[in-house]
Amino acid sequence: MKALKIINSAVSKLTFVVITLVLLVGCQSAYYSAMEKVGVHKRDIMLDRVEDAQTSQEDAQVQFKSALEQLSQLISYDGGDLAAQYELVNEQYLASKASADEVSSRIDAIESVADALFDEWNEEIQQYSSNSLKQQSQQKLRKTERTYQTLIKSMYRAKDRMAPVLSALKDNSLYLKHNLNAQAIGALQVEYITIKRDVESLVADMSKAIEQSQQFIDLLKTE
Structure with a gap:
């Protein structure tokens, strides 16, 4: 039962x-x-969504750099209100998480319209009576799909880079919240080195994704 x-x-x-x-x-x-x-048309929607994703990645770059800068200021602490420092660190973590969620949402939106666009394109290719025009359309479709795959992979690579940075920012925020003393700052100094390296890798991967976005945007606009 x-x-x-x-x-x-x-x-x-x-x-x-x-x-x-x-x-x-x-x-x-x-x-x-x-x-x-x-x-x-779906092509127009695709273009808009890639441009929106590009903007969200640029914003995320700025935000994660800002969070890193706040940590840099924290570990240089030489006296003052640590509770206020905690609030600043936590605000940076929350803002970074919001940026990461926005990037993820934009990627999902791109994939949604991409599936619809390529399905429609494939179906319409079969409607050609001219073999020459059919072949030309097939070539353009394959080129667009290849460029799209490169784009979406670079976006996911950058997205995946955000997870460990967010985890570290959250850990630091929680640790500082329950350890508002100078010893806590010393412990966070070690963490800062790893976070700095991860943020630099994240920013680099996002730059590549932004570049790939522009190449895809240029391709859609010229075809």
Whole structure:
């Protein structure tokens, strides 16, 4: 009986997930259809979303550098209100987490429209009666997909770099919150070296992703 309840619960959860996904896909399709009716095509939406992601990555670069600078000031502590220092460190952590969430959200939005765009493109290629035009369209599609794959991989690489930095920033914030004394600063000085290295790697990977974003934007605008 207990096993049956567990199975029914699992089935119910799976059904909920499937229904949610169906509704989500349906909403997205309806959105794209509505936009096309006013002259905004998936290609335009894709371009806008890549530009938005590029901006969010640039903002994240600034924010993570700011968080690192705040830690640098903290470990140079020479007297003062450590409670106030904790508030500043915690604010930087929360702002960095918000930036990371924004970047992640932008990547998801890009992947969503990319799937729809490439599916539509593939379907429309089959409608050509001219073999020459069909081949040209297929070549453009393959080139766009290759550039897109390079872009999305670079975005994920930068995104993955954010996780350890966020964990370290959170750890430092929690440690300082419960150890408002000079000894705590000494302990954080060791952590700062690792965080500095990770932030520098993150900023470098984000720069590459931003560069890849621009290349993809240029490609969409010229084709």
